[in-house]
Amino acid sequence: MLQPAYQADVVVVGAGVAGLSAAHRLISAGVTTAVLEAAPCVGGRMSTEKVDGFRLDRIGQLLSTAYPELALAPALAALALRSFAPGVLLHSDGRHHHAGAQPGAGGARGALHAVRALASAPRPSGLPRSAGLPRPRTGTPRPAAPHGGAGAPGPVPAPKARPGAPLGTAVDQARLGGALTRLATTPVERLLRRPELPAGQALAARGLPAGTIDGFLRPLLAALLCDPELSTSSRCADLALRAFAAGRLCVPEGGADALPELLARTLPPGTVHTGVRVTSVATDTVTTAEHGEFRCRAVLVATDGVTAAELLPGLRVPDFHPVTVVHHTTDEPPATGGSLLLDADRGGPVAHTAVVSEVDPSRAPAGRALVSSTVLGPPPADVDTAVRIHLARLYGVPTGRWETLAVHHTPRAVPAMRPPHDLRRPVRLLAGLYVCGDHRDTSTVQGALHSAHRAARAILTDLGAAGSLHRADPARTTARAA
Structure with a gap:
């Protein structure tokens, strides 16, 4: 029989x-698609190591329930997200402070409501009026029972609830709540027109x-952007704060790799080919090291920025923020009520x-706690x-x-987004050759998914199949990077 003109x-x-999302x-x-992956498994940087019943993310980027693409992608309808307690927990001057949202209210409106109620509420006799936001879930963290051991640090004073700092007075917090509320409702296009x-x-x-x-804002943005120096474009920072104000910080249930594995599992059998190393690409051919050539009508390069530039000479290589994640376990965990703890100091x-x-019980075996800490x-x-010494101060418990x-140390964890940053880098290089990834939009999961959305539409338009996408995807393209 004659060989087909193309294999996909x-x-x-x-x-x-x-x-995977573009596929x-x-x-x-209705477009036949083959996905080639050099690694033995899918997911790229969204990988999770399994160790003795623990699920340990290599990078552990924070997601938001307000990411539009998580809702727009039909293949992610079954994705289970585990949310942190509303807002964040701040450690400052040996004490803990809750900030960002009121339990049950959600988002920045809840924060503003909480501040107003707090400023007007009577206080018990003899107690100062707290300028901090109400505490989500369980209240002030308490230390675990002291324990010793070789090399263990001595008893650590437990962080105590403290009114005021670092959030300021009730008026200061009202201004913060108002700013977050406005940000949550500001159209994305208007944010992108800001200086x-x-x-x-x-x-x-x-x-x-x-x-x-x-x-509050500096440690929060450092966590959201993986950028401790806050050199990121202010427009990207505004988008990150907007997602924080409009939703809840969260992680995929079972580990970061649950998201790409769900995407791969719901593709038709035989679509994804792992262990296939691509050495060169053209508009109608992909050459691999072990399996020869794949003939096609179009090629989409959906790798990290460095690999994409190797396959597509002339493509800009971004700088990267390194991230190190340290995972510990203990049978006497500090109580944080499922909060994300930031070091304001x-x-x-x-x-x-x-x-x-506490946020996702599936990540640790019964009777053990998983404490994951990020160094930027x-x-x-x-x-x-x-990290152990620092965690002892942050949680107020011995960690020896x-x-x-x-x-897990990842030197190229997150593409940098320094100004001027184009949040809509071209995904169509020429007819038949396309590129997507978090280096084309914002360097978040939302940005990666949205760039895939844009690339798929460009491919379908060039192949004359754009009408099929409208029928298959009634949500259409309404997402914006965040």
Whole structure:
């Protein structure tokens, strides 16, 4: 029999969330698609290591329930998201403070309502009026029972609830709540027309007290952007704050790899081919190291930025933010009520940490707790020791007997988005050759998914199948990067 003119309409190079999502949209429109992945499994940087019943994310980027693409992608309808407690938990001057939202109210409107109620509520005799936002779920964290052990630090004073700092007075918090409320309802297009500066510089021009900026917004944005210096474009920072204000921080149930594995599992059998290393691409051919050539009508490169530039000479290679995640386990976990804990004082290497098993119990075996901590930027020489010392202060419990499960250092974890940053980098390089990934939009899961959405539409338009996409995807393209 004669060989076919091509083996698939489209070959997608890379089985991360962008490539898999694009494959879903193409196949839904009736376009035959093959996905080639060099690694032995799908997911790319959204990977999870399994160790003795624990599920340990390598990067652990935070997601938001307000990401539009999570709702627009039909293949992700079955994705289970586990939300942190509303807002965040701040550690400052040896104490904990809740900030960001009122339990049950959700989002920035809840924060504003909480501040107004707090400012007008009577206080019990002899107690100061708290300027902090109401505490979600369980209240002030309490330390675990003291325990010793070789090399264990001595007793650590438990963080105590403290009114005021770092959030300022009730009036300061009302201004913060109002700013978040406005941000949550501001159209994305208007945010993208704002003057662009490095995020750290732009914060000073927002009319908020310096204490609120340094004690809350800086550590929050560092966690959301994986950028401790806040060199990110202020427009990207506004989009990150908008998602925080409009939704809840969350993680996929079972680990970060649950998202790409769900996408891969719901594709037709035989679509994804792992262990296939692509060496070159053209508009109608993909050449692999082990399996020869794949002939096609179009090629979509959906790899990380460095690999994409190797396959597509002339493509800009972004800078990256390094991320180190340290996972510990203990049978006496600190109680945080499922909150994300940020260090407002920046007194150690840990930018944010959480008892992740409180948020997602499937990540740890019964009777054990999983504490995952993120270090942004270059890690210290003895990162585990430095992290343990810092965690003892943050949680107010001894950590010497905590067991280290893994230390994952990823030098190219998150593409940098320094100004000027184009949030809509071209996905169509020429007819037949396309590119997508978090280096084309914002360097978040939302950005990766949205770039895939844009690339799929460009391919279908060039192949004359755009009408099929409208029938298969009634939600159409209404998402914006966040």
